[in-house]
Amino acid sequence: MNETLEPLRKRFAELYGRSPAGAVRAPGRVNLIGEHTDYNDGFVLPIAIEKRTAAVYAPGAGRRVRLASVQQPGQDAVIDLDGRIVKGEPKWANYCRGVAAGLAARGLKLAACDVLFDSDVPIGGGLSSSASLEVATALALLGSAGLAGAVPPYELAKLCQKAEHDYAGTPCGIMDQAISVMGQAGHALLLDCRDGAVRQVPFDDPDVVLLVADTQVKHDLTDGGYAARRAQCHSAAAKLGAASLREVDGPAVAAAGAAGKLDAKEIMRARHVVGEIERTVQSVEALEAHDYARFGGLMVGSHESLRDDYEVSCEELDAIVDLALGQRGVFGARMTGGGFGGCAIVLVEAARADAASQAVREGFAKRFGRRCPVFATHAAAGAGPIG
Structure with missing residues (x-):
């Protein structure tokens, strides 16, 4: 990926008084299908996208890591590598603190640096x-210490996931960190969240375009709604005698509901997860066959389940899906991500993408x-150095 970082390098020099020694990038992601399945040991099918977090860094003095963000002006942070790394202010840096703590816990000797x-x-x-x-934090800290590549990709994803659990308070699944680390250009990543097995699925047909529409309704996965649904899923699995909902099928959920073993919310959550895992497997088959009509139908089924059974959609997301499905050339649309706002995705014929947008x-x-805002995206490469 060719990327111009001169403005960021200049900003670094202004802030720290010298030029950066290295640069890394870590992408965001769009999940094509497989929502709220990762923490239920299911399958997910995300792609890395062109939008990314970039980090420029240079060795520092003493035993301190200094952190700054263009998006958080005046909210710089410092990590003392010789002390216990704890949560604190500014809050955005807690993600970075968690990563540093995780790397140190692996016995890696981090070095002072500015990022x-x-x-x-x-x-x-x-x-x-x-x-x-x-992920950008991890690569910058490892690069500064001369330890690039010291942590295997999936282990690095799990380390970053734990940082989010412990330092940001979000009990997320493994999908987001895994695709940021392990994404490949032109491919979706089929990830089995039970055992970490991965399969790269081609997603580079020039005749179709993936649009991302941003409601600009901001969600906060630490506000309780996400954790509540995760707890409901785990409770349902336990009542069904299963380690996770991955081990349960639709008839078992229906029977448990009829027998009164699950409460109403547990039935709804389990029904979504079990159905979504199956839709994800079927979606891979559809993509590999270039059967975009079938894939689009599975997207719509996913959105309806997220709206009705998982209750994580919102009026704006539903409106985008309805608007998109009314356009010629659109195969399917669905909300993507944890929900409660955020973005929806639209799969459309390339020739009709502009009109649909x-x-x-x-x-x-x-x-x-x-x-x-609506933008087109493609399956991009995962995290790595720039230049």
Whole structure:
């Protein structure tokens, strides 16, 4: 990926008084299908996207890591590598603190450095801005210490996931960090969240385009709604005698509901997860056959389940999906990410992508009186050095 970092390098020099020695990038992601399945040991099918967090860095003095972000002016942070790394202010740096703590816990000797971040992944937009920050932090800290490649890719993803759990308070699954680390250009990543097995699925047909529409409704996965649903899934699995909902099928959920073994919310959550795991497997078959009509139908089924059974959609996401499905050449549409706002995705014939994008923007503005940014994206490469 060719990327101009001169403005960021200049900003680093102004901030720290010298030029950076290295640069890395970590992408955000769009999940094609497989929502809220990762923490239920299911399958997910994300792609890395062009939007990313970049970090430039240079060795520092003493035993301190100094952190700054273009998006967080005046909220710089310092990590003392000789002390216990704890959560604190500013809050955005807790993701970085968690990563540093995780690397140190592996016995890796981190070095003092200065790091400056810049990201175009929308914060709270459901495109994994937090995971891209975590992975960029890890690569910058490892690069500064001469330890690039010291942590295997999937282990690095799990380390970053743990940082989000422990330092940001979000009980996320493994998908976001895994695709940021392990994404390949032109491919979706089929990830088995039970055992970490991965399969790269081609997603580079020039005749189709993936649009991302941003409601600009910001979600906060630490506000309780996400954790509540995760707890409901785990409770349902336990009542069904299963280690996770991956081990359960649709008839078992229906029978348990009829027998009164699950409460109403547990039935709904389990029904979504079990169905979504099956839809994800079927989606891979459809993509490999270039059967975009079938894939689009599975996208719509996913959105309806997320809206009705998982209850994580919102009026704006539903409107985007409805607007998109009314356009010629659109195969399917669905919300993507954790929900409660964020983005929806639209799979459309390339020749009709501009018209579909315009229809969504105009229809959204007419209904809600504000903008809905829409951009096309492709399956991009995972995290790595720049230049």
